[in-house]
Amino acid sequence: xxxxxxxxxxxxxxxxxxxxxxxxxxxxxxxxxxxxxxxxxxxxxxxxxxxxxxxxxxxxxxxxxxxxxxxxxxxxxxxxxxxxxxxxxxxxxxxxxxxxxxxxxxxxxxxxxxxxxxxxxxxxxxxxxxxxxxxxxxxxxxxxxxxxxxxxxxxxxxxxxxxxxxxxxxxxxxxxxxxxxxxxxxxxxxxxxxxxxxxxxxxxxxxxxxxxxxxxxxxxxxxxxxxxxxxxxxxxxxxxxxxxxxxxxxxxxxxxxxxxxxxxxxxxxxxxxxxxxxxxxxxxxxxxxxxxxxxxxxxxx
Numbered sequence: 001x002x003x004x005x006x007x008x009x010x011x012x013x014x015x016x017x018x019x020x021x022x023x024x025x026x027x028x029x030x031x032x033x034x035x036x037x038x039x040x041x042x043x044x045x046x047x048x049x050x051x052x053x054x055x056x057x058x059x060x061x062x063x064x065x066x067x068x069x070x071x072x073x074x075x076x077x078x079x080x081x082x083x084x085x086x087x088x089x090x091x092x093x094x095x096x097x098x099x100x101x102x103x104x105x106x107x108x109x110x111x112x113x114x115x116x117x118x119x120x121x122x123x124x125x126x127x128x129x130x131x132x133x134x135x136x137x138x139x140x141x142x143x144x145x146x147x148x149x150x151x152x153x154x155x156x157x158x159x160x161x162x163x164x165x166x167x168x169x170x171x172x173x174x175x176x177x178x179x180x181x182x183x184x185x186x187x188x189x190x191x192x193x194x195x196x197x198x199x200x201x202x203x204x205x206x207x208x209x210x211x212x213x214x215x216x217x218x219x220x221x222x223x224x225x226x227x228x229x230x231x232x233x234x235x236x237x238x239x240x241x242x243x244x245x246x247x248x249x250x251x252x253x254x255x256x257x258x259x260x261x262x263x264x265x266x267x268x269x270x271x272x273x274x275x276x277x278x279x280x281x282x283x284x285x286x287x288x289x290x291x292x293x294x295x296x297x298x299x300x301x
Contacts, residue, residue, distance in 0.1 A: 217289050
């Protein structure tokens with residue numbers, strides 16, 4: 001042990017500031033979750049607020065509005081898992097097939113650019129295109145095809161709208177990860193497959209996709225762990241336009257209960273439930289990855 005500490009001392013010293021920041025800004029605030037078991041008031045503080053046991057958690061699980069928020073969250077997650085998660089993989093495969101590096105870099109930069117936009121800007125751009133006074137509706141009106149097109153305030157198409165915004169903003173970020181994984185595939189494997197008579201599709205199926213599988217499973221595990229977080233800023237910006245029935249998710253529900261209505265203990269209990277369920281999802285997905293022979297996020301030594 002002493003030998004290892006002496007050998008890795010410099011590395012541990014360099015890691016120490018990052019660990020200290022993590023402890024101060026991530027783990028110490030977790031102590032505030034104690035208010036989930038209190039009838040907390042900012043005016044009385046942690047010490048003088050009375051303990052109420054599991055009463056706040058009983059309120060959470062018996063509250064129909066919270067259960068509606070959970071349902072909306074899971075529906076949005078499942079929809080985006082099917083229609084958003086594969087998009088970066090497909091785009092990365094298409095970009096990787098472009099031989100000219102300059103064209104590939106240019107397209108990648110254009111696709112990646114929206115990742116740096118704020119959600120306010122993303123929603124504004126979509127409003128200018130798909131809103132009631134947007135480009136599409138004006139074009140339809142001038143062509144005499146009616147003027148009722150308004151995707152931004154239609155609750156029935158809100159899932160599609162959310163997914164379109166997510167794809168436009170974040171697909172470029174996923175492409176970088178998958179392109180990095182594709183760059184590690186030895187060219188000898190493609191050459192050997194071509195010598196054996198494999199066409200482009202067979203090379204992709206038997207060489208490219210197996211090389212991407214660990215990355216796909218790792219990102220899928222992380223996405224499942226984040227399943228109950230579906231974009232607070234994106235949803236709260238559009239909640240008023242489409243209504244809480246379709247846009248209320250766990251994060252916005254906790255925000256309104258805690259910050260807007262001042263029911264801090266109830267909001268903390270709801271947030272804690274979300275955190276525990278997310279942890280269980282990560283552990284379950286990681287275990288499933290081990291069953292299929294993948295390393296997952298971590299593995300017991």
